[in-house]
Amino acid sequence: MSWMFLRDLLSGVNKYSTGIGRIWLVVVFVFRLLVYMVAAEHVWKDEQKEFECNSRQPGCENVCFDNFFPISQVRLWALQLIMVSTPSLLVVLHVAYHEGREKRHRKKLYVSPGTMDGGLWYTYLISLIVKTGFEIGFLVLFYKLYDGFSVPYLMKCDLKPCPNTVDCFISKPTEKTIFILFLVITSCLCIVLNFTELSFLVFKCFIKCYLQKYSKKLKSSVCECHGLRYVECGGRGAPPLLRNHHSCLAINTLPLPEAKLLGDTQGC
Numbered sequence: 001m002s003w004m005f006l007r008d009l010l011s012g013v014n015k016y017s018t019g020i021g022r023i024w025l026v027v028v029f030v031f032r033l034l035v036y037m038v039a040a041e042h043v044w045k046d047e048q049k050e051f052e053c054n055s056r057q058p059g060c061e062n063v064c065f066d067n068f069f070p071i072s073q074v075r076l077w078a079l080q081l082i083m084v085s086t087p088s089l090l091v092v093l094h095v096a097y098h099e100g101r102e103k104r105h106r107k108k109l110y111v112s113p114g115t116m117d118g119g120l121w122y123t124y125l126i127s128l129i130v131k132t133g134f135e136i137g138f139l140v141l142f143y144k145l146y147d148g149f150s151v152p153y154l155m156k157c158d159l160k161p162c163p164n165t166v167d168c169f170i171s172k173p174t175e176k177t178i179f180i181l182f183l184v185i186t187s188c189l190c191i192v193l194n195f196t197e198l199s200f201l202v203f204k205c206f207i208k209c210y211l212q213k214y215s216k217k218l219k220s221s222v223c224e225c226h227g228l229r230y231v232e233c234g235g236r237g238a239p240p241l242l243r244n245h246h247s248c249l250a251i252n253t254l255p256l257p258e259a260k261l262l263g264d265t266q267g268c
Helices: 004-014 019-043 060-068 073-085 088-105 119-146 173-232 240-252 256-266
Strands: 154-157 166-169
Touching: 019 073, 019 173, 060 154, 060 166, 073 119, 073 173, 088 119, 119 173
Parallel strands: none
Antiparallel strands: 154 166
16 A cells, blocks of 8 residues: 555645654654555455464354454554544645635635635634544553453354354464554654643633733723823823813803903903
8 A cells, every 4th residue: 555645645734744743754654654565464464364273164264263353453554644644634635725725716814725724724613623533442452342442362262154162373473562552652643732832722712712812901901091181181292272161161160350360461
């Protein structure tokens, strides 16, 4: 199987990811994809041929193997890698859609199609949630299908057409157990990174919204304060017309002879 498309896909998402997202990409590349391609795939290469039961009954080994391994562990591992990496395609498609719209309209519609803001923020958040769901789902599936994360040396089978309960032996059980445990540890690490990145994005958005709301509130309070000062300053800070108005009001409160004399001088 060629993994070049998956590699190119993840490389394209790298420039739109956060710092935690880039760490996740390194873990997927080095500790999962390369380990699978270089070593794990060869360990399970002849698993059915090397599966042996102490019975010569035709079809007994095939039935027992299918019962113990309904899905090949290495193929399930490969399916997990594909399903976990595919949600990142949503981010690439989102940016490509915005860039295509700008080319069709021949004008700048967005500040930057690759900026982690607006619609891209929601798309990235959805991809994180889907990736985390796939990781957890495949770990549960591994545990349920194989009764744990270890490969036993011996399995007993009493299914037809086996004449009685037979002993079946799995090749390289210790080596397979080590690789499966390595898979589980790296999956758990990716889940932790996804949760951390998800929390970081939500917290960052919360802080941004709070600061915007606080700045708007501060501006409105400053404007109200300036308005009150403008009205309350009276004769000192107000415009000439407003100062004359305040002076005339003050003159009207004086006795009639004094009010008439001051009124003539002030022009009231």
